[in-house]
Each structure stands twice: as C-alpha cells, then as structure tokens.
Amino acid sequence: MRRRWSLVVGACAAVTLAGVGAIGYLGGDEPGTPTVAVWNAAGAASVRTPDAPAESATPEATTAPRPVTTTPAAPSAKATVPEPAGAARDGETADAGQPIGTVERVDRTLGYAGAARRTTLRFPGAEYVKVHFSRIALLPGDYLTVSDPQGRESHRYEGVSRDAVTGLTRAVLNPDAPDRDGERWAMSVSGDTAVVELHTGGTDPLGLKSALADLGVGIDRVARGYTRPERVEAAHELEKAREATPGPAGPGREESVCGGDEKSDAVCYRSTNPMAYTRSKAVARLLINGTELCTAWRVGAQNRLVTNNHCFSTSKDAYNTEVWFNYQCARCGGYDVYQSTKVWGDKVLATDRTLDFTLFTVESFASVQKFGFLTLDTARPAAGTQLYIPQHPAGDPTAIAMASGERGSNCAVDNPSYTGYASASDVSYYCDTEGGSSGSPVLSRTTNKVVALHHFGGCPNSGVRADLLYERIRSLV
Structure with missing residues (x-):
C-alpha cells in the first residue's frame, strides 16, 4: 500500500455542507444499515420530487452548530471558472469532470523544534476541505491526522520518515509512488473545516527532535468545495460556455x-x-x-x-x-x-x-x-x-x-x-x-x-x- 492511513468514524458528527445544511454521520457504513447524515437542508433552492413512494422514515441526524473560533483561510471572492477542455489546471491535470471546487494557496508548517503541531484550515460554506502536503518528514513512530473539528472523521498518515540517526529520508511507502518525496493530497474531510495535527512520541532521550529542525510537515495548497453561491455561478458559466459552442x-x-x-x-x-x-x-x-x-x-x-x-x-x-x-x-x-x-x-x-x-x-x-x-x-x-x-x-x-x-x-x-x-x-x-x-x-x-x-x-x-x-x-x- 502506497499510503498509510485509516478512517475513524464516530457518532453524530455535524459539519457544514455547501453553506445550506450539514452532514453528520451516525454509526458504521454497512450497506442497508440506518447510518445517516444530513445531506442538504430543507431550505435548499431546489425541491426534490421522488417518483416512487417514500420509504418509512429514518430518524434524522442531529445537527450541531460548528465552532467558528479559528481564523478563516480566506477563500476566493468568486468561483473559479473551469479551464477550457484540454488545458492543464495548476500544472496537475487536464480538464476532467464536473467542476465542484477550487484550489487555494496556503502556507502552513508543522514541525518539531518549537514549531506548531496543529493547524486549522477553515473555508466558510465549503462542502469539503482537502489538504495538500508539500512535504512530510517525520521521525519513526510519529504520524499526522487530518480530521473535522470534532475528530469524528479522521484520516491518519505516516508517509515518508527520516532516519533519526543518519538523517536520510526513507520512503515507507512504495518508492515508485508519485508521493515518494512526501508530497501528496490527503483524503477530503466533509464540511468547511479541517484540523491537521502532528502526533509525536512523548520522550526524546537523545534530543533528536530539537537537533533535526528540518523535520516537519508543509501544507501549500487546499482544495475546497464550492460554496452554494459558487456552485450556482460555476454552473451558470459552464452553461453559457456550452451555449456559445453548440454542436454535436x-x-x-x-x-x-x-x-x-x-x-x-x-x-x-x-x-x-x-x-x-x-x-x-x-x-x-x-x-x-x-x-x-x-x-x-x-x-x-x-x-x-x-x-x-x-x-x-x-x-x-x-x-x-x-x-x-x-x-x-x-x-x-x-x-x-x-x-x-x-x-x-x-x-x-x-x-x-x-x-x-x-x-x-x-x-x-x-x-x-x-x-x-x-x-x-x-x-x-x-x-x-x-x-x-x-x-x-x-x-x-x-x-x-x-x-x-x-x-x-x-x-x-x-x-x-x-x-x-x-x-x-x-x-x-x-x-x-x-x-x-x-x-x-x-x-x-x-x-x-x-x-x-x-x-x-x-x-x-x-x-x-x-x-x-x-x-x-x-x-x-
């Protein structure tokens, strides 16, 4: 396995989705079990009209207000208009499917020698937050988590470590993988806030953590879902582009x-x-x-x-x-x-x-x-x-x-x-x-x-x- 991560899901997590509602999970994910989350709020602009009789009611998830004590990570003022088909986006990939979000530049560092071990990235109204690591250089046994503020959706990463004695980087994962240098995207977290935390061992008898100041984690980008107004704007711009180029x-x-x-x-x-x-x-x-x-x-x-x-x-x-x-x-x-x-x-x-x-x-x-x-x-x-x-x-x-x-x-x-x-x-x-x-x-x-x-x-x-x-x-x- 090229990525070392795990997903931990608890009960009754409530996170903001698209600026109009919340999504909160209850229990496990076995097919057919009544594990639920709120996908959208009743006040959404569109009315959903099923063409089949409704199933018996499932108890709705409880939604809780999201704490807003952290500093927002400044989302863009307007939605990013999709690039023309075939054009590279941000040096990564050509145009693919339906646009649903944009990439924000950030500059956050987690480290050992007096650096912060935890940072919060918040984009009010975003459907999801997806963190990009520019590097992950950790001591053996240490790891990262990316989670929602309540810690009920949490992804763990161990990735690329650095040998404490020689200082040489070694790939824990497949050395041929695209993230062999510690650069990778994390799994998305539903809602508008992601908490990234570096977890370290409690003891350091040789004082290596203070000596190896270049160890740590860099965060250079965050992909975040559009807010509801941005989704509407992006869909409108896409429709105008299609109308401007009719054809087969x-x-x-x-x-x-x-x-x-x-x-x-x-x-x-x-x-x-x-x-x-x-x-x-x-x-x-x-x-x-x-x-x-x-x-x-x-x-x-x-x-x-x-x-x-x-x-x-x-x-x-x-x-x-x-x-x-x-x-x-x-x-x-x-x-x-x-x-x-x-x-x-x-x-x-x-x-x-x-x-x-x-x-x-x-x-x-x-x-x-x-x-x-x-x-x-x-x-x-x-x-x-x-x-x-x-x-x-x-x-x-x-x-x-x-x-x-x-x-x-x-x-x-x-x-x-x-x-x-x-x-x-x-x-x-x-x-x-x-x-x-x-x-x-x-x-x-x-x-x-x-x-x-x-x-x-x-x-x-x-x-x-x-x-x-x-x-x-x-x-x-």
Missing part, C-alpha cells in the same frame, strides 16, 4: 436533463425495484484532484472500476482520485445520507479516447467489495430496450434515472447505432443526467446488465456500447 455531442456536452428532471434518489426504488437499488450500490462518486467530479462503477468481481477517459486517463490522476461508495440518501426524498466509504484510486489498466473509457483499480479494495459489482452485456441492445442509470448528478448522493420527462415514459434506447466519437459507437436515450454523471453505467431493466457507459449528450444523451467496451477489456476483467 462531445466533451463540454456530457450531460443533459431532457424535459422535466425525472431522476429520483436510489433509495426510492428499494421497495419498488429492489434490483435497481441493489445495483446502484456498485456505483461510486469520484472526486478527481480535489476539484472535479465524475461517476464510476465496479465491473466484475475483481478490483476493477470503469469511468470515462475524459474524467481521467493516467495512473497519476487515479492516484489522486477519491472513490466514494455508498454515498446514498437514507430515505426517499429526504436529506439523510449513509456514511460513505472512501478509498483511493490506484492504477489505470486501460484507457481509450474514442470509446471514452478508463479501467482502473483502487486501494483498500476489501473495504468496498461488499457493495457488489456490475456485469457488461455482450449484445447490443435493441431500440426500445428499457433502461435505468444510477449516477451521481452534480456530485449529489446516488440518483437513478428510470423515466423520461421528454418522452413521458420509461427511459429507453432511442437509437442503438448512435454516433459518438466513432460511427455507431453509442446508444442514445432520453434518460436524465447532469454534470458529474459522466462515467455512469446504463443498465437494461430486463437483464440488469450494463448496456452502455454514459458519456455525453444534448438530448438525446448517449453512452458507449457495452459490447464494444467488453471486447476491449475482457482480458482484464
């Missing part, structure tokens, strides 16, 4: 709501369509390089996941991608969410721009096996085949599109030979999707197998044919 389907036209938005929380189908609900558990939210969103899903029983090539295409980007399983609402039309299980992306095994897919693995695979997997259909679906799409639209908890507001019926295959990046490479449909849905599986309601990999649209939306995808990755899954 492609990057920049990845998702569309066709007619009325008919998506519903995945849990709305727990009783009415339990198979669709169960399949949705294999779908994950991606947070890419701290600022962008896509969707991915497990394919086959091995450690294999699929998303779009336009979301990411390299192992470096996979390594800096968070994969969130079980980020779902606890009840239909409600605002409680289950505790998600976060793991890191690992290696890209195959990728292709024309078929717009990336096949990759994750770290800590054993922790997400319980959420199940999907299988690819090896036959092209016929026109009229009824469909459903579990997805993370705009990065929200899992929703399922199963009806079509455009056509006033169930969403179904409109054209099984639709042209995507190549002639007849796609199937088209009017199932509703949004930014962040890129990479979602399109499943047949008859076979419950994946018939397409959603990637773009414009009403109709479309996905790459699963039979073509199967031929490309069959030896790897």
